[in-house]
Amino acid sequence: MALQRFTNSVDGTIPIQALIYNDEELFTSQDGVGIYDGSQKSPEHQSGTVHVTNQRLFYIDASKSARKSFSLSLAHVSKTEHYSGLFTSSAKVTLYLESQSQSQSQSEEGGWECEVCAYRNPPGKSLSAARICGLCGVPRSLSSVPTPTLTPKQNNSSSTSIDNPLFPISSASSALPVSSIACPACTFLNHPSMRTCEMCSTELPRLATRPATPSAGPGPRMDNNEDNSNSMIKLSFRKGGDKPFYVALKRCLKGRAWDSVPGSMSPSSAADGVRLAGILHTVESTAQSQTTHMSSALQDLDALMVKARDMVALAADLNQRLTSSTSASASASSPALISSSTAESEPEEATFIRSSLSQLGLQMENAPVTLDMMKDERRWVEELAKELAGILQSQSQSQRGLMSTRPILSLDEVWGGWNRARGVALLPPSTLLQVLPHLPAYTDPPIHMRTLSSGLMVLHTPEYGREAFAERVKGLLTGTGRGKGGGVMSTTEIARYLQGMTIGLVLEMMSVVEGDGEVCRDDARSVIDERREGEAELGGMVVLGEVKWAVNVFRGWVWDGEA
Amino acid sequence: MALSTHTTTTGFLLPSIHSQAAFFTQQVHPGSLLTQTDAWITLILKYARHRRLFTIRVEDCEAPGNEWHEVLRNERINRKLLPSYLSYILNRMVSDKVAAYEPPKQDRSVLIYWRLPEEWAEILHEWVTSTGNLNTIMTFYEITDPPIETQLSGLPLPLLRQAIVILSKTNRAQIIAIAEGEGVRFFQSTGKT
Numbered sequence: 233m234a235l236q237r238f239t240n241s242v243d244g245t246i247p248i249q250a251l252i253y254n255d256e257e258l259f260t261s262q263d264g265v266g267i268y269d270g271s272q273k274s275p276e277h278q279s280g281t282v283h284v285t286n287q288r289l290f291y292i293d294a295s296k297s298a299r300k301s302f303s304l305s306l307a308h309v310s311k312t313e314h315y316s317g318l319f320t321s322s323a324k325v326t327l328y329l330e331s332q333s334q335s336q337s338q339s340e341e342g343g344w345e346c347e348v349c350a351y352r353n354p355p356g357k358s359l360s361a362a363r364i365c366g367l368c369g370v371p372r373s374l375s376s377v378p379t380p381t382l383t384p385k386q387n388n389s390s391s392t393s394i395d396n397p398l399f400p401i402s403s404a405s406s407a408l409p410v411s412s413i414a415c416p417a418c419t420f421l422n423h424p425s426m427r428t429c430e431m432c433s434t435e436l437p438r439l440a441t442r443p444a445t446p447s448a449g450p451g452p453r454m455d456n457n458e459d460n461s462n463s464m465i466k467l468s469f470r471k472g473g474d475k476p477f478y479v480a481l482k483r484c485l486k487g488r489a490w491d492s493v494p495g496s497m498s499p500s501s502a503a504d505g506v507r508l509a510g511i512l513h514t515v516e517s518t519a520q521s522q523t524t525h526m527s528s529a530l531q532d533l534d535a536l537m538v539k540a541r542d543m544v545a546l547a548a549d550l551n552q553r554l555t556s557s558t559s560a561s562a563s564a565s566s567p568a569l570i571s572s573s574t575a576e577s578e579p580e581e582a583t584f585i586r587s588s589l590s591q592l593g594l595q596m597e598n599a600p601v602t603l604d605m606m607k608d609e610r611r612w613v614e615e616l617a618k619e620l621a622g623i624l625q626s627q628s629q630s631q632r633g634l635m636s637t638r639p640i641l642s643l644d645e646v647w648g649g650w651n652r653a654r655g656v657a658l659l660p661p662s663t664l665l666q667v668l669p670h671l672p673a674y675t676d677p678p679i680h681m682r683t684l685s686s687g688l689m690v691l692h693t694p695e696y697g698r699e700a701f702a703e704r705v706k707g708l709l710t711g712t713g714r715g716k717g718g719g720v721m722s723t724t725e726i727a728r729y730l731q732g733m734t735i736g737l738v739l740e741m742m743s744v745v746e747g748d749g750e751v752c753r754d755d756a757r758s759v760i761d762e763r764r765e766g767e768a769e770l771g772g773m774v775v776l777g778e779v780k781w782a783v784n785v786f787r788g789w790v791w792d793g794e795a
Numbered sequence: 796m797a798l799s800t801h802t803t804t805t806g807f808l809l810p811s812i813h814s815q816a817a818f819f820t821q822q823v824h825p826g827s828l829l830t831q832t833d834a835w836i837t838l839i840l841k842y843a844r845h846r847r848l849f850t851i852r853v854e855d856c857e858a859p860g861n862e863w864h865e866v867l868r869n870e871r872i873n874r875k876l877l878p879s880y881l882s883y884i885l886n887r888m889v890s891d892k893v894a895a896y897e898p899p900k901q902d903r904s905v906l907i908y909w910r911l912p913e914e915w916a917e918i919l920h921e922w923v924t925s926t927g928n929l930n931t932i933m934t935f936y937e938i939t940d941p942p943i944e945t946q947l948s949g950l951p952l953p954l955l956r957q958a959i960v961i962l963s964k965t966n967r968a969q970i971i972a973i974a975e976g977e978g979v980r981f982f983q984s985t986g987k988t
Contacts, residue, residue, distance in 0.1 A: 720816060743823075752827050755820035760868060760875045785815045786822070786830035792800055793810030794841045 235269040235277075235465060238308050238329050244292040244301025248283050251303070256285045257489075260480035264471030267291060268324075270464060276300050282467060284481050286489035289327075304329075304465075307490040314478045323474035325467045325481065346370060369510045413437065554585060616663065617670035620646075623653050624691070625675055635679065640692040640733055643681075684740040685747065701741055702750040704730075709751065709783045720754060722778045742781055749787065754780040803865045807845045810838065816872055821880040835876075835884045840893060842866045844909040849951045850897065852904040856881045897953055906953060916958040918946055920967055923981040932971055932978040 242251060252258060260283070267277035277300055280293040286306075293300035310330040317323035345352050346365035353366050363372050412421040413436045415429035428435050469477070624646070626633035634649045635641060643664065651658045668691070672678035680697065683689050694700060708729055709721055721729075727738040745751050756778055801809045812818050812834055822828040839851060848862055856867040856876040868875040885905050888894035897906035910918070919938070922945055923929060939950045947955075959979050962968035971978045 746824055749824045749826050752817040752822050752824070753820050754816040754874075755877070758816075758819040758874050758877050760870065760873050780816070782815070782817050784824075784827055785812060785817055786827045786834075789812055789830060789834070791810055791834065791837055793813070793838065794808040794845060 235274055239302040239304045241302045244297030248290060251290065252285050256287045259284045259286065259484055260477055262473040262477045266468040266470060268466035268468060284484055286484050286487055306484055309485055312481065323469045325474060325478050327465050329463045344372060369507050613667055614670055616667045618674050620650055620667055621671060621674040623650055624679060640690055640696045643689045646691055685743050686740055688740055702745045702748055705745055706750060706783055709781065720780045720782045722780045724778060749784055751781045752784045752786060754782060805846065807842055813869060814872055816874050819874040819876050821883060832884055832887050836888055838866060840909045843907045847949060850904055850906055853878050853882050906951060912957040912961055915954060916961040919958050920962055922947060929981050929983055932973065932980045934975060934978050
C-alpha cells in the first residue's frame with residue numbers, strides 16, 4: 233500500500249519543532265484531518281494534525297500519536313489534486329506518489345565524514361542538506377563513510393575470546409573468521425560491517441554475501457507494478473482549512489527544497505561550485521543582516537527619543553497643574569481654616585511628585601523648590617560631605633585619606649577618587665560642587681575650596697590658603713641656605729620643596745601670589761648667556777626657559793643710584 | 796645676591812635694583828610694574844644726562860657694544876632688558892612727556908628730554924646773551940657746534956628747533972630763511988616773557 237511504501241513512522245509525542253531537520257521550515261498545520269490510503273479510508277489514521285514543511289509532510293495522530301504518526305517526503309509527490317467537498321463529503325487533497333530518488337531517501341540517519349576536510353557531519357539534516365559537507369560545502373561522495381559505530385555485540389565477542397587487550401579487533405576477527413574483511417593495503421582484518429579499513433581508511437572490498445549498501449545500489453526497493461490508485465493518498469479535512477493548506481502545499485512542492493542545496497547557495501553552483509566562495513558569501517550575508525538589525529535598532533532608539541520629548545512636555549504640564557492647584561488650595565484653606573491635615577497633605581504629595589520628576593532629570597525651571605525638598609536635599613548633601621571628609625582625611629593605616637599625604641588636590645582628582653571609593657552609585661561633578669561648601673564643617677583641619685586664576689578649582693588645607701601660601705613661598709624664597717640662587721627659585725624648584733604638588737598647580741598658585749604683589753618674576757628670555765645661567769645653578773635642577781620667582785623687590789624700594 | 800649700588804666704568808652710579816634679575820623682566824603685578832617702570836625711566840634719564848645722550852632706540856637693548864650697554868644689560872647677573880619691555884618703557888616716557896618719538900610717527904626710537912625743551916630754551920637764550928650774539932643771525936650749526944664746547948654742543952636739531960619755537964613765542968627769537976638753509980635771530984628779553 234502507498235502509505236506503507238512511502239512513509240516513515242515517527243514518534244508523534246515529540247513536538248513537531250523537534251522532529252523537523254535543522255534546515256527545514258514549518259509552513260502550515262491543520263488539525264482534524266483524516267487519511268485515505270489510496271481510495272480507501274485508512275482506519276488507523278482518522279483524526280490527527282497535518283504539518284507541511286518545505287521538505288516533508290507530517291501526520292500526527294490525535295489519540296495514539298506515538299505509534300500511528302508518520303512522515304512523508306514531499307519528493308515523492310508527483311501530482312496533487314484538490315476537491316472542495318460536497319454536502320457531507322469533506323474537502324480533500326489528493327497526493328499522487330512516485331517512488332523516485334529512492335536512494336537518497338535511504339541515506340543514513342547517522343552522520344558521515346567529509347573526505348575533503350574530514351569534518352564529521354552530524355545527523356539531523358534534511359536529505360538535500362546531508363548531501364553536502366556542512367563545513368566546506370563539498371558534495372558528499374559515494375565513498376565517504378558514515379561515522380563508524382561498533383556494535384556492542386562485537387565488544388562482547390572480543391571480551392570472551394583469548395585476551396589480547398591491545399588488539400581487541402583482531403581477536404574479534406579471530407572469533408568471526410569467515411566474515412572478516414582483510415584490508416587490501418594493510419591486511420588488517422576488519423569487521424564485516426566496516427566499509428573502510430579501521431586502521432588505514434582504505435576502502436574495503438565488498439563481500440558478495442553482504443546486501444548492497446544503499447549508497448552503492450540505488451534503485452527502488454519494491455517493484456513499481458501496482459496501479460495508480462495504490463500510489464496515492466488523500467487528506468480529508470474534517471474541520472476545514474483545506475484551502476490555505478493546499479496553497480501552502482503547492483508552494484512547498486513548487487519550491488522543491490529537497491532538490492536545492494540549503495542556505496544561500498545559488499542553484500547553479502549547488503552541485504560543486506560552492507566551497508570557499510560559499511563560505512565567504514555566508515559571512516558577507518551575516519554581516520549584512522547584522523547591519524540591518526543594527527540600523528533598525530537605532531531607529532527604535534530615535535523613536536524613543538521622540539517619545540521622551542512627549543514625556544518632558546507631560547511633566548511640564550503636570551508640574552504646572554500642581555503649582556496652580558497648590559496655590560488654589562492654599563488661598564482657599566487659609567481664610568476658611570479648613571482642617572489643617574488636608575491642607576498639608578496635598579503639598580506633600582505635590583512635593584513627592586516634583587522630587588520624582590527632578591530625580592528623573594525632568595525638573596522644570598519654574599518649579600519652586602519646596603522646603604521639604606530642601607530638607608531632604610540638605611541632609612543628603614551633608615551626608616555626602618561627611619563621606620567625602622572621611623575619604624579625604626581617613627587616618628586608618630590600611631586606607632590613607634586622599635589628602636593625608638597631599639594637602640592640595642584639584643577637583644578632578646577628588647571627584648575621581650571619591651567615585652572610585654564609592655564604587656557604586658557614582659556621583660556627577662555637579663553634586664560634588666554642591667557638597668563642597670559643606671566640607672569645612674566636617675573636616676579637621678578644615679578643607680576649603682579655592683578657584684585659581686585659570687579657573688582651576690582645588691581643595692586645600694588651611695596652610696595652602698591665599699595668605700598662608702604666600703607667606704610660605706616668601707619664607708622659602710628668603711630662606712637661608714639657598715646658596716647662589718639668592719632668593720630666586722624656579723617653579724620646578726618650588727614644586728620640589730612643596731611636597732605633593734604638581735608643577736602646573738604650583739604655577740597656578742604662584743601666579744595668584746604674584747597677583748597679590750608678594751613676588752616678582754624673572755623671565756628666562758632676559759638671560760644673556762644661557763650656558764652661564766646653567767653654571768650659576770650648579771647643584772640644583774636646571775630648567776632653562778622657565779620663569780623664576782623672587783620676593784617682590786620693588787615694594788618699598790627707593791632710588792639709590794646716581795643723584 | 797646682596798642689594799648694592801654699582802659704579803660703572805663711565806663713573807655712573809647704578810641703583811641697587813639694577814642688580815636684581817627681576818628688574819629686567821616686565822612684571823605682571825600692576826603695582827610692581829609701576830615701580831619698576833618708574834625706576835627704569837629715572838635710570839634712563841639720569842644716564843642720558845650723565846653721558847649727554849639724546850636718543851634711545853628699542854634696538855639698543857639687543858646689540859651689545861652701544862652707548863646704552865651699561866644700563867640695558869647687566870653682565871654681572873647675566874640679564875638684559877627685553878625689547879618688548881623697552882618699547883613699553885619708551886611709550887611710558889612719551890606719555891609722561893619726558894621723551895618724544897623722533898622721527899615722529901614711529902615708536903622704535905625716542906628723543907630723550909633729560910632737560911625739557913623749556914629748560915633748553917632758557918639755556919640757549921642765556922648762552923646767546925652771554926656770548927653777545929643778540930640781534931645777529933646765527934645758523935643752527937653755529938649753535939650746536941661752537942668752537943668752544945658748551946652745554947648746547949651736540950644738541951639734536953629737533954630739540955633745538957623746539958627750543959627756538961618756545962623762544963619765538965615770547966618774542967625772543969625769530970627763524971629766518973637764509974642762503975644755506977635756516978637761521979635764527981635772538982632778541983633781548985623784554986622782561987615780561
